[in-house]
Structure formats: C-alpha cells, structure tokens
Amino acid sequence: MPDDLRVEDRDSSLARARRVHQACERFESDWRKGGQTRIEDFLDECCPDDRFALFGELLALEIELRRERGDRPCPTEYLARFPGLENLIEETLRDSELVAGEPPPTAAWNSATLGDADAGAADGLTSGRPVPPGEERVGDYLLLEEIARGGMGIVYKARHLELKRLVALKMILSGSLATPAERARFRREAELAANLDHPNIVPIYEVRDQDGMLFFSMKLVEGGNLAHHLAAYANNPRATARLVETLAQALHYAHGKGFIHCDLKPSNILIDRDGQPRITDFGLARRTAENSSLTATGAILGTPSYMAPEQASGQRQSIGPATDVYGLGAILYELLTGRPPFRTSTMMETVLQVLERDPVPPHELVSGLPRELETICLKCLEKMPEDRYPTAQALADDLERFLEGDVVEATGVFQRLRRWTRREPEVVSRIGGLSLVALLTEFNHQVLAHNANHWVHYQVQATLLLWAISAIVFQFLWRGGWRSDRVRMLWSTADLIFLTLALELLNRAESTLLVGYPLMIAASGLWFRVNMVWFTTGLAIACYLVLYFDTAFHWSKPIPTWVEQEDLRYGNIYVACLMLTGFVVARQVKRTLALGKYYENRRGD
Helix, strand or coil: HHHHHHHHHCCCCHHHHHHHHHHHHHHHHHHCCCCCCCHHHHHHHHHHHHHHHHHHHHHHHHHHHHHCCCCCCCCCHHHHHHHCCCCHHHEEECCHHHHHCCCCCHHHHHHHCCCCCCCHHHHCCCCEEECCCCCCCCCCCEEEEEEEEEEEEEEEEECCCCCEEEEEEEECHHHCCCHHHHHHHHHHHHHHHHHHCCCCCCCCEEEEEEECEEEEECCCCCCEHHHHHHHCCCCHHHHHHHHHHHHHHHHHHHCCCCEEEECCCCCEEEECCCEEEECCCCCCEECCCCCCCHHHHHHCCHHHCCCCHHCCCCHHCCCCCCCHHHHHHHHHHHHHHHHCCCCCHHHHHHHHHHHCCCCHHHHHHHHCCCCCHHHHHHEEECCCCCCCCCCCHHHHHHHHHHHCCCCCCCCHHHHHHHHHHHHHHHHHHHHHHHHHHHHHHHHHHHHHCCCCCHHHHHHHHHHHHHHHHHHHHHHHHHHHHCCCHHHHHHHHHHHHHHHHHHHHHHCCCCCCCHHHHHHHHHHHHHHHHHHHHHHHHHHHHHHHHHHHHHCCCCCCCCCCCCCCCHHHHHHHHHHHHHHHHHHHHHHHHHHHHHHHCCCHHHHCC
C-alpha cells in the first residue's frame, strides 16, 4: 500500500470521511448535469478501504436523486447490481424517511460550524451518526457523535474527560493531511472567535494542536440553527425584529473589536434552549485593517444568497460593517418571507442578481407585513454600502424604534424608483427604450418631417404603445411564476413582431432602424440561455426576410423612391451579420455558464 494511504489510515476515519464526501459531491454534480453516473464507476475508482462506507453514502444519495425526478427505486434492482451487499441495501431501503420519499437527514442543521464550507456543501450527508466503532479520543476529549460536516470542517459532540463538560469539537476534515493554507485559515477562525466575549456569540474554549490534529472546542448549542426555526417567526414581525435587533447589537460589538463576519446566514445563527440567538462560524471573518492572502481569498467566499454585492464582486476594500448589515438584511428578508432575497438554479445567476437586481418587496410575497419593517429590510439590502445603515447599531436602533411604534428612518422616492429599475430590468428597459423612441418619433414628425403621412405616424405610435403594453403583460406573467423558456420565447417573439411591424409601416427594409434586430439578439443573452439566443437569432432573421422580400418585390406596397434597387442586393450580408451576432452572443453566454459551473465545482474542492 502506498505511504500516503498508510498515513490516512493512521488518521482514523477523518481522512476517509473527506474522501467519501468529495466522491459524493462529484457523484451528485455529475448526476445533476445529466451524465451517465453509476455507483459502480465510483466504487472502482476509490480506495479499497473506502468502498463499504462510500457505497452506503452513494446508495442513499442515488435513491434521493432518483426520487427527486419521480423514479421509484426497486430493491430488486439494487440486489441484482450489488450481490453480497444485501444487508446494507435492505437497511438503506427500509429507512423510514427514504420509504416515505423524503431525503435523508442532512448535516445542514448545524452547518454553521463548518468554516468555509457553506450549507450547500453539507447537503446529502447524514448527521447525528455515532462515531465509528472504538470510541475515539482527541486530546482530552471523547468524541460522542458527529454533529455536522462540510467540505473542510467536521464537528463532533464531545465530552471533556476531566471537566466532564459537553462541548462542540471542530477539526479539519482532512486531519493531519490538511494543507498549510487550510490549517492557517482554521487557526485564524478560532483565534478571531476567541477574542470575542459576547452573550450572543458562540464562545471558544480551547484551541489545540494534538499530534498534528488541529482542533478547537466551543460551547455546545443544542437548539439547532435559525434555518430550522424559520416557521417560529412566520407571521410574527415583532419577534423577527427583536431577533435581528439582538444580532445587530452582537455584530456591533464584533465590529467594535475590529472583526467583520462576512458570512451571515440563518445556518450560522444557532438558537439555544432559551430561544436566544448565538452567532457562530467566523471562518470567513476578517479584521477591518487586515490585508492578508487569507483575507483576499475569503473576501470572495460565502453563500451567494446572503452575500453583499461588494463581497460577491471581490471588492475587498469596500468590505466593512455595512457588509454585515447586508447579511442581517438578508436574514430579516428570509424571516419575513420564508425565502432569501435571491436564489436561482445556479450560483452564477444568483451572484448576478445580487450584483444587479433588487429583491422583490416582502409585502408582495407575504401580505400584511408592516411597511416600516419592510423599509428597514430593503435599506439593509441596498447595493451600495453607503446607502445602507452605516453601522449595525444604527440598524438595531431603527428596529427598536419600530418595536416602540416610533417613526423609522425612511428612504426617499428616488431610492424607491432606483430599486424598481433594478428589480424589473426587463420591463424597465423596454418601457424606457420605447418611450424614448416614441418621443423621438414625435419630434421627428413635428419638426423634421415635411409632408409626412400623419396616418402612418399614428400607426407607428400605436404599435409602440402596444409593444409597451405587451412588455407589461409578460412581466406580470413572469412575476406570477411563469419563469419558463416558453414564456421567454413568447416575449422575444412579441418584441420582434412589433419591431417588424413598425419597420413595415415605415417601409424601411433598408435603413439604420434595422439595428433593432441585432439589439434584440444581444438582449436575449441577458436570459443566460443559449437556446434563447439562437431562437431569437432565427426569429430575427425570419422577420427581416419577410420585411426584405415584401419591400424588394413590393408585395404590399410600391418600393419607396428613397431606396435604390442595388441597396436591396445586400440583404444576404445583413442576414450573415445577424447570424454572426447570434454566434458571438451565444458563445459569450456559454462561456459565462461554463465559468459559473467551474466556480460551483471549485467550491467543493
């Protein structure tokens, strides 16, 4: 056996657990991409010592993934595929939650303690399992059961043998095989948290390096995290405001000590048995005056749905107390609405929404919410740090004013208008552009045109009005949950039909107004769907050809005197340009999607 495997065996189950976890991450990623993923292939590639543990995890994971897509896994199928493993297969299939069609219990309830690993990295891993046979000890601690794990860290419920005290013991998942960078970040997390002494921040008891095994112990909070208590705050705005106020005051204390948390989310807020919140996981925290390589890496890490724009864009110089104010606003938003401000099917799209859009106002998702509390929430979620509350204490003060019935700090009309333009860019861009075109058309008709046809002018203006109305209708459909490619295609079709109709009314098959077609193709790239780009390209070419042949052969109207016959000979060049535009836009969309997938996969490394 190679020397590196012997080292991992001495490292007990921890190194094996990391290898199993990484294999499960790859398996799920391949499965969701639609690949021909087979458990057998992963078993063939793994270390022989990992096969039994890996099989159990992959079996449960495959059953869960198959149930998600509507399959009904049959025991006979698995017994035929894996002879000799009947007991494990039957045990997995008999599991009550799997039989009921529910996913297996995950480590997400306490993923707050997993350092750089976010809640998503813990999905698909079971929690509350006993430690492997042979009660393990780490230093003066007896490991009792595994609480949670992620891509980097693993947390155990443990007992200090001398003090007889139950604690949460966190260590690096790779154990003694951890890289220097992993060890430095892990030690840094412990040192930062150990410098904070506040009743609403999970305290660190001890940091040790036992025979190359770096770990630290902290207070055991057994009430679960806030993600599992969201229902308790639903329809209770005052309790929600009180909770966030408490968190804001704790963060103001941390900011006063020079620390920015940078990874606030419900799973990083533990709730003790008295119902009090406690902030944990300072794995991405940074000092306000710090400028290290660890900070440079950590500044762009986090959970996209709760990440401030300056953090998502890697602007480390802009990270400060307002970054955590944004995180508190995201938590407040989820407590009020039951969902984070931004969440899409891919991480890349979520980050783009964080950078470019404003969230849907909470009252549109849940009726009856106090507008004052919504105002506070949306102010926390402003894109620019200077537009948010300057400190966490200022947020706490405004929440206190809300609780006491006083007037809260309000936002102006300009800020509300700016939020709307970021929240509804599709309809805003269309209405804004069409309004500008209508104004310029009216100006040209009244000032520049001589002997103009008034009837054609009014027809064009009516077409622009109907175009704007169609944009509003499609936006209502989009907001109503019709977020399918079919709705996108219908919307794109309507845009191109109205553009072609306007050009037909003007009898402009060859003019500068044809720039509208490539503009529509470029705009379709904003959907980040390659099929949408090619659909729009093909439809734009079809619409142009209809317009072109109608003018060239004057099917419906005589050819206008301003059009020279030779000008119509170059329609094929214009069609080629439209195809090239579609190719370039589709390639850029595909490249962006590929980079997004790469970034998502790298998070699990």
